[in-house]
Amino acid sequence: MTVGQPVERVDGRAKVTGAARYAADRTLPGMLYCHLVMGTIARGRVTAVDTTAARAVPGVVEVFTHENAPRLTSEQHFMPLQGNQIHYNGQIVAITVATTLEQAQEAAELVRVTYAPETPKAVIADALAEVYLPANQEVIVGDPAAGLAAAEVTVKQNYSSPPHHHNPIEPHATVAQWDGDRLTVHETTQGVVNAQRTFATAFAIPQTNVRVLAPYLGGGFGCKSPVWPHSLLNAAIARQLGRPAKMVLARSQMYSIVSHRAEFWQQLTLGAKRDGTLTALVHVSTQQLSRTSENMYSHSISSRMLYACPNIHTRQQGVRLDVPTSRFMRSPQMASHFGLETALDELSYELGVDPVELRRRNYTDVNPTTGERFSSRFLLECYNLGADAFGWSRRNPKPGSTKDGHEFVGWGMATEAHDHSASPSSAMVRMAADGTVLSQTATQDIGTGTYTVFTQVVAEALGVPLNQVKVELADTNFPAAALSAGSGTIASVTGAVNAAASAVRTAVVQLAVSNPASPLHGLPAEQIITQHGYLFSPDRSRRESYRAVMARHGSPVQNTSTMTNARGYSTGAVFVEVRVDPRYGRVRVTRGVGAYDAGRVMNRKTARSQMIGGFTWGIGNALMEHTVLDRRTARVVNPNLSTYLLAVNADVPDIQAIFVDKPDPVSTALGARGFGETPITGVPAAIGNAIFHATGRRIRDLPFTQDKLLRELLTQ
Amino acid sequence: MTADSEFKRRTVLKAGSTAVTATFVATRTATPAAAAQTESSVDITLRVNGHDHRLAVEPRVTLLDALRERLDLTGTKKGCDRGECGACTVLADGRRIKSCLTLAVMRQNTEITTIEGLARGDRLHPLQEAFIRRDALQCGGCTPGQIMSGVACISEGHTRSADEIREWMSGNLCRCACYPNIVAAIQDAAK
Numbered sequence: 001m002t003v004g005q006p007v008e009r010v011d012g013r014a015k016v017t018g019a020a021r022y023a024a025d026r027t028l029p030g031m032l033y034c035h036l037v038m039g040t041i042a043r044g045r046v047t048a049v050d051t052t053a054a055r056a057v058p059g060v061v062e063v064f065t066h067e068n069a070p071r072l073t074s075e076q077h078f079m080p081l082q083g084n085q086i087h088y089n090g091q092i093v094a095i096t097v098a099t100t101l102e103q104a105q106e107a108a109e110l111v112r113v114t115y116a117p118e119t120p121k122a123v124i125a126d127a128l129a130e131v132y133l134p135a136n137q138e139v140i141v142g143d144p145a146a147g148l149a150a151a152e153v154t155v156k157q158n159y160s161s162p163p164h165h166h167n168p169i170e171p172h173a174t175v176a177q178w179d180g181d182r183l184t185v186h187e188t189t190q191g192v193v194n195a196q197r198t199f200a201t202a203f204a205i206p207q208t209n210v211r212v213l214a215p216y217l218g219g220g221f222g223c224k225s226p227v228w229p230h231s232l233l234n235a236a237i238a239r240q241l242g243r244p245a246k247m248v249l250a251r252s253q254m255y256s257i258v259s260h261r262a263e264f265w266q267q268l269t270l271g272a273k274r275d276g277t278l279t280a281l282v283h284v285s286t287q288q289l290s291r292t293s294e295n296m297y298s299h300s301i302s303s304r305m306l307y308a309c310p311n312i313h314t315r316q317q318g319v320r321l322d323v324p325t326s327r328f329m330r331s332p333q334m335a336s337h338f339g340l341e342t343a344l345d346e347l348s349y350e351l352g353v354d355p356v357e358l359r360r361r362n363y364t365d366v367n368p369t370t371g372e373r374f375s376s377r378f379l380l381e382c383y384n385l386g387a388d389a390f391g392w393s394r395r396n397p398k399p400g401s402t403k404d405g406h407e408f409v410g411w412g413m414a415t416e417a418h419d420h421s422a423s424p425s426s427a428m429v430r431m432a433a434d435g436t437v438l439s440q441t442a443t444q445d446i447g448t449g450t451y452t453v454f455t456q457v458v459a460e461a462l463g464v465p466l467n468q469v470k471v472e473l474a475d476t477n478f479p480a481a482a483l484s485a486g487s488g489t490i491a492s493v494t495g496a497v498n499a500a501a502s503a504v505r506t507a508v509v510q511l512a513v514s515n516p517a518s519p520l521h522g523l524p525a526e527q528i529i530t531q532h533g534y535l536f537s538p539d540r541s542r543r544e545s546y547r548a549v550m551a552r553h554g555s556p557v558q559n560t561s562t563m564t565n566a567r568g569y570s571t572g573a574v575f576v577e578v579r580v581d582p583r584y585g586r587v588r589v590t591r592g593v594g595a596y597d598a599g600r601v602m603n604r605k606t607a608r609s610q611m612i613g614g615f616t617w618g619i620g621n622a623l624m625e626h627t628v629l630d631r632r633t634a635r636v637v638n639p640n641l642s643t644y645l646l647a648v649n650a651d652v653p654d655i656q657a658i659f660v661d662k663p664d665p666v667s668t669a670l671g672a673r674g675f676g677e678t679p680i681t682g683v684p685a686a687i688g689n690a691i692f693h694a695t696g697r698r699i700r701d702l703p704f705t706q707d708k709l710l711r712e713l714l715t716q
Numbered sequence: 717m718t719a720d721s722e723f724k725r726r727t728v729l730k731a732g733s734t735a736v737t738a739t740f741v742a743t744r745t746a747t748p749a750a751a752a753q754t755e756s757s758v759d760i761t762l763r764v765n766g767h768d769h770r771l772a773v774e775p776r777v778t779l780l781d782a783l784r785e786r787l788d789l790t791g792t793k794k795g796c797d798r799g800e801c802g803a804c805t806v807l808a809d810g811r812r813i814k815s816c817l818t819l820a821v822m823r824q825n826t827e828i829t830t831i832e833g834l835a836r837g838d839r840l841h842p843l844q845e846a847f848i849r850r851d852a853l854q855c856g857g858c859t860p861g862q863i864m865s866g867v868a869c870i871s872e873g874h875t876r877s878a879d880e881i882r883e884w885m886s887g888n889l890c891r892c893a894c895y896p897n898i899v900a901a902i903q904d905a906a907k
């Protein structure tokens with residue numbers, strides 16, 4: 001039994017030795033380097049581009065502007081360099097192409113762009129009159145007005161959070177090579193199959209003419225889900241110039257052309273009975289939209305799915321601004337969930353009910369919006385397991401009750417919840433004549449452990465040792481499979497991998513029992529046991545190795561299977577301890593415990609790492625991460641890693657991850673559900689709730705930076 | 717020739733050059749950028765992982781870009797190109813430095829160690845082993861930098877407590893946030 005065990009990453013060795021080749025690590029003969037020139041206004045027109053100086057740089061092959069760039073359309077995005085309109089600051093306005101990276105970079109500095117600028121608007125506060133409700137963004141269940149009227153206690157509060165940028169450590173990179181009308185792309189993508197389609201559409205060539213590879217991805221978090229226009233432009237340049245082309249984004253460029261989490265304002269109104277049961281939940285939010293797209297990516301799903309409440313109203317408003325289009329970012333629920341879980345904490349103090357108890361009283365087995373029963377749900381167990389491990393029962397509920405030296409100590413908690421995606425996927429498993437096993441599927445391992453988990457799944461289905469199995473991913477030559485987004489990889493693809501491996505097992509068992517030369521000849525196939533690379537008779541008195549069966553057969557046994565899977569809802573409870581130094585308004589998270597119902601756990605080691613990663617994102621969102629937009633120029637003021645702060649090693653305490661580990665019966669992924677995004681969702685609220693418990697001060701605007709907390713601590 | 721077969725050919729060349737210490741010709745044309753010389757190029761010798769590499773680079777070429785784009789030593793990663801993330805950390809005469817913040821021409825006569833030079837043949841460095849055992853990596857984008865930084869952290873003696881390791885490893889960002897596991901791995905290897 002290997003599924004569920006804490007198996008070490010099978011791609012670990014490649015990653016710790018530097019042998020793993022990521023997209024930017026590809027270098028091809030004759031390859032050219034492309035570098036982007038970014039616009040410096042947010043709204044208006046380009047009136048002229050002077051490329052004379054740039055073209056004079058030795059090694060420069062071509063400079064593309066909107067006047068001479070290849071003509072392209074994108075399935076899903078505004079395509080720059082097709083006209084002179086500017087829709088956001090940091091839009092691509094030119095591309096330099098040269099023999100070396102340094103030459104391309106130098107040339108990019110020398111491109112002179114003249115604009116006819118108009119006054120932009122970047123933040124919600126500057127466009128309140130333009131807030132509107134896009135189509136299909138309102139859900140009403142029951143009678144919210146009546147629910148509020150029936151409430152004995154009401155909490156009504158506003159919360160807000162800033163734009164965020166994904167900032168994977170690996171910048172976006174794309175290396176394109178043409179052979180006639182066939183294109184090969186090494187792309188930093190969370191979905192090679194999607195990418196293949198996007199490239200094929202852009203160049204009007206058959207999908208089968210495009211091969212996309214991404215065997216290793218240095219993090220995605222949502223900003224590598226789509227193929228962005230710069231990758232299409234790079235491929236178009238490679239085609240036009242007849243040479244392979246490479247483009248790697250500078251870190252600063254990742255703050256305008258590969259999306260962000262939108263600025264988010266929200267108002268929560270909770271109505272409750274004195275015992276804490278909710279009578280109404282009204283959630284009105286507003287988020288930034290771009291001029292070129294109405295798509296929204298921060299949804300109030302938790303308000304619609306998490307708690308028993310007969311009367312629910314969610315209204316997701318937007319406002320069109322001169323900013324890039326936002327996108328899903330690791331746990332798109334985070335922003336709205338922060339409001340909900342903070343409002344519940346506020347309600348718990350209004351009622352004098354313990355925050356965990358308040359959530360227990362509003363627990364539901366049924367999706368309150370659809371009335372459907374959840375396939376399995378162990379959230380109550382999560383509250384118990386998490387609270388016990390944390391020592392929650394020792395908490396003095398009074399804010400400001402615990403001091404240690406200069407510091408206030410506070411404990412807070414929140415529910416965590418994320419509904420993961422699922423899509424149909426195929427996978428191939430082949431046992432070679434020497435008994436070794438290869439599995440191929442065109443999904444990805446973006447750091448989550450896909451290679452390792454599928455190795456476990458195949459090994460277990462066949463009954464062979466892990467080292468007899470090799471898994472290959474993220475190549476469009478393999479059977480099509482899911483995008484690695486929405487925590488959907490394991491949930492979407494495991495079923496197909498398992499089915500293919502099981503089919504191979506059945507076929508090999510059949511080969512053995514039907515062949516007089518096998519010691520298992522004549523036994524009923526369904527009674528054969530497979531383990532450790534052997535086929536056994538039911539009483540284990542007879543056996544034959546896979547290797548022997550395959551050697552006799554002399555040719556590979558292969559199966560390709562396809563499976564669909566249901567979406568699922570993974571929940572949990574997170575508990576944190578903070579220490580607040582009131583002299584500086586400084587907050588440190590000193591302890592964290594999370595307990596989760598994510599269905600069956602496939603690999604305890606990688607699942608724990610996902611939890612730690614998610615929790616740490618929560619710390620970042622709570623305490624430091626925010627993209628600052630200059631309201632005058634609509635430009636990101638902090639497009640770098642020294643002023644867009646991420647949590648560093650010293651910010652992260654010991655974190656404990658607990659799993660209920662019960663299979664979800666509707667999952668075809670051996671009972672597993674998606675999990676990677678769940679453990680972020682509640683952390684910002686839990687930290688804010690802990691700060692309130694420590695100090696009696698409530699901050700409703702993320703992040704909880706020192707200036708905000710000091711202001712609160714110094715007033716009254 | 718497909719991208720992959722070309723890649724394999726180069727890997728073979730590189731493997732060959734490590735077996736024989738000074739196959740200059742092979743390393744010199746490892747990539748097209750290495751072949752591209754301009755008037756301002758200067759001939760330098762970089763000593764990386766115990767092997768001398770002669771190459772012609774413009775003075776503005778960073779050590780990081782020389783390693784990655786000229787010598788095809790792509791284990792060292794570029795996360796920011798301005799000293800903020802630590803992904804490009806290598807050892808220079810045993811000290812950890814950010815290879816994006818130094819020029820290749822300044823690093824002649826320096827013993828440079830990159831992630832590719834840490835293992836002894838098939839035998840991983842104890843910190844590489846500990847990273848796998850402790851699951852101190854996810855996507856791997858920061859991992860080479862973390863490991864090189866961790867090796868130096870250990871040799872500097874900054875491992876007397878978990879808090880001390882946290883502090884001295886905070887120049888290496890990990891967006892997947894493997895931090896507690898990185899601390900555990902360094903503690904293991906420091907023993």
Ligand code: FES
Binds near residue numbers: 805
């Ligand atoms: S690439 Fe050198 S520190 Fe980020």
Ligand code: FES
Binds near residue numbers: 169852859889891892
């Ligand atoms: S492992 Fe992904 S950035 Fe560290």
